[in-house]
Amino acid sequence: MMTLNAGPDPKSAPPATTTNGTTNGAKKTAKSAKPAKSAKSETDAPVEAVRQLLDNHRSERQLVLLQDFPDPDALSSAWAYKLIAATYDIDCDIFYAGTLSHQENIALVRLTGLPARRWPTSASDQPDLSTYQGYVLIDTQGTTSQLSSVVKEAQIPLLLVIDHHSPQGKLQAEYVDLRPDIRATATILTQYLQRGLLTLDRSNTKHTKCVTALMHGLRADTNQLMHAAEDDFMAAAYLSQFYDGQLLSAVLQAARSKRVMDVIERSLRNRKVQNNVSIAGVGYLRYDDRDAIPQAADFLATEENVHTAVVYGIVHDEDQEREVVIGSLRTSKITLDPDEFIKEAFGQDSQGRFFGGGRSMAGGFEIPVGFLSGSYENTEYNRMKWDVFDIQIKQKLWRLVDPEEGMINTD
């Protein structure tokens, strides 16, 4: 069993650490300072494969699917793909099932005119799936997207996956560009641009806006470049020639809503710290405020002597009468692999799907409330329901954080 106290796991530990304790890049080659030339050819292969794929699918119509609650990395990468595909006369529609929740994501989409849309829930308004010849997954492998099962059922072929999360299972696609050593999907898309899949033009406002979005996505996924590896810095350097700094600062200045502040306040009040891990349940929250959870986790992880924070709550989706427990993990501990931690803590559902996973430094989980879904007038009932989930989640987390002193032994 993986615990926080275990030594570095060769599978999950980054290869090298600098003296000040920061990761020395995720690339296996970072330590031996491989010549730049061979690093280039490493990324040439995926670019060539994607070029070939686009060429083979000229003039088609494609769906681009994102995680249900897309972040700037997903949104900007999908837009870059759409612009690239357009040069092959491929028309892409970008969809997500959930909602844009983080204030910066809403600002990003509004200020740049980013062409991503929510998949309409009303039956009359759904996209006509028969018009698409294939679909593409970006910044996800389908496990975080409700839409992927819908398109699978419609027998639309999966053409391409571009992602940087740890592998979530077998993927049957024409090509998979999955690079977990890269810290942002925006970096992968930037490499596509840099290697000529699209020639950027500073006088084209769509280009500058998309590049600005990519810069935001790359920064957001690397904690403002603090967790960036060599490839991410190279990509940011390339983007810096084309991006609009004023537009980026306008996106970053988006203010938090009062309700998000309230969730952060609840997480502070409810947190329990043990073995340098801070865990907080925040109770019920509205669907639109879902993104308050990762923001609260970000904040809790800044406390002295805390290297890892987990925040979770029950999110109620009024449209679909669906309730889920949603949680986020943030860590600065290099020997802790969020993907492995979450899979180990919560296991799989009856169909063998994990309740969550992660990437470098961050992870998330989503557990359906199922039969107990739905809020009732009876506040005592709602309180009991929360208590049950709260205790169950804490128990599963503490079991890994502190196996000796774990509250209840579930083994």
Ligand SMILES: [Mn+2]
């Ligand atoms: Mn990402």
